[in-house]
Amino acid sequence: MISRERAYSLVEEHLKSKNLVKHVIATEAVMRALAVKLGQDTDSWGIAGLLHDLDYELTKDRFEEHALKTVEMLANEDVSTEIKDAILAHCERKERQSLIEKAIYAADPVTGFIVAAVLIRKGAKLADVDVEFLLNRFKEKSFARGASREQMASCEELGLSLEDFLAISLGAMQNISAELGL
Numbered sequence: 001m002i003s004r005e006r007a008y009s010l011v012e013e014h015l016k017s018k019n020l021v022k023h024v025i026a027t028e029a030v031m032r033a034l035a036v037k038l039g040q041d042t043d044s045w046g047i048a049g050l051l052h053d054l055d056y057e058l059t060k061d062r063f064e065e066h067a068l069k070t071v072e073m074l075a076n077e078d079v080s081t082e083i084k085d086a087i088l089a090h091c092e093r094k095e096r097q098s099l100i101e102k103a104i105y106a107a108d109p110v111t112g113f114i115v116a117a118v119l120i121r122k123g124a125k126l127a128d129v130d131v132e133f134l135l136n137r138f139k140e141k142s143f144a145r146g147a148s149r150e151q152m153a154s155c156e157e158l159g160l161s162l163e164d165f166l167a168i169s170l171g172a173m174q175n176i177s178a179e180l181g182l
Helices: 004-014 018-038 042-051 068-073 081-089 099-119 131-138 149-158 162-175
Strands: none
Touching: 004 018, 004 042, 018 042, 018 099, 018 162, 042 081, 042 099, 068 081, 081 099, 099 131, 099 149, 099 162, 131 162, 149 162
């Protein structure tokens, strides 16, 4: 399997936006935490999170190609079909069937949602946000509109309540707050 170091070097090579790099690192952390909770392979799940938007800057104006290009980019890398399928499932290029596919679908928008919750509180850090605050913001349709509530709520497909999912995601991001600059 591709090493975390090699996967991260691909991120550095293909993603120039600092915020996008932070997004994939946050998604990696959330995916690893979900893997622990669900008794799955943390390395595979983390790598899926880290690589899921590898083609984003290339396909941002051609969303129909998003994820498909990432899988092409990974053709000569030691990346499992499981990880490639998860990457395809995160943006509905493939029907979600396995736990990893369901997890990445829910995890992708939650990172941006949590970052938005931090940013609306002037001078706040990830440590200043709690699950109750996130649940209240979740109910506000106008808050972080780009973070799909439907996708986040799909955490129920993993057997997790929204509250538990947000707690796991927030905790994962708090654990890497220095790396995220939050």
